[in-house]
Amino acid sequence: MMRLGHIEYSNCFPVHARLIVEPRSDLAVVTAIPSVLNAALARGEIDVAPCSSIELARHSSDYRVLPDVVIGADGPVQSILLESARPIDELHDVRVMLPTASATSVVLLRTLLELRSGLQPRYAWYDQREVVDPIDDGAVAVLRIGDVALRREAPPGRYVYDLGEVWTAWTGLPFAFAVWQVRAEVDGTRELATLHEALLDSRSWFGDHDERLAHEYAAHFGMPSDRLLAYWRSLRYELDDRMQQGALHYYALAASLDEAAPLGALPWANVAGV
Template identity: 45%
Template structure:
């Protein structure tokens, strides 16, 4: 079903997010797992979402919103997520203005994310009654000739870099903002498995799960 790689039959196509905040999981995996029949794809969540949905992956880290959009297609591995109760520390809205001043201002939304893009819109539009203009992209790839955004949504490594650089005087941790307004934790990403793969290859799914829980 999954083809060959260097003459080895691929039994699982696995998607990994290689960010600093996933290092406790992925770095252990890279050091300990030696399976030539498992093919690893490293990509941002937005890419892994598409690949899992289009059957280019069998399982991997995907946005929680991707699961919510297609709950009948996926299963979730328990105890494996990027989530927070309060500050998440790696998903920020960085702003040149106070949050209240972002109405009708341009906000750059990370093209690497799906869940965080929806979450920041909920926080701004529903919690704060603020309606900015949006554009998709990355802070590291801004076009000098384009309109400069007043705020930037960044995730993962880009968010950690911007936090250290302190270019923006205002920052909003999305996990913290969600918890303050709802009292609830927030799940940004889950380990999703295609339902058909679960049915056809249960032993492989279990083997991957056991490696992830080492």
């Protein structure tokens, strides 16, 4: 039985929707936050997962990328937000809080602050499930991700930056937040080919039912159905040429920060089932 990781945030649902609504007997779905799925894939506890895209560059000899599927944005992403008491270009040598739930977005923020703006903040980690606002507790800025960020209403006077929007304005490229990563030992198997077909079918099925699903899952994700639907429709789920270019550019920048080894090309999974 193939073991598939599923990000608990609403942004993963459009690709996995049919697999969640209509469970398959040949598939075990493991739901968690991104950082937990990253660790589970590394330990071999799951076979495939939409893991933080930075993980691919960190495990390029062990993982392969499923073609065609991604969680990405070409401009604003709405759910990766830097909230700050100061303008973004004034964050040098101040405390910036990073969520333990994230990997890719943390490195993305580093590229934007350090490489784009030439800043060197003092980073610290926090659990974004905690009630205390890190800025009220002495930090100058805080990164929030996922549905926590999507539901967040910043207090008056705060600066809020959408990292997807800042990235695209800087690079002219979309950003791949998560790619479906495959452990090498299941690459090329018939089971992987079947799963890949199921993912493409699920994404297509979601497109035909997204309005109904937004109404049915609004309470689950803790937001109004129209907000959820607009969010889903704003994201990109196809790993096309531009999205690949954005991913490779991000990996090059991450390597310059010693966050991962250089990755010159995406290591594709064999989904032919041969």
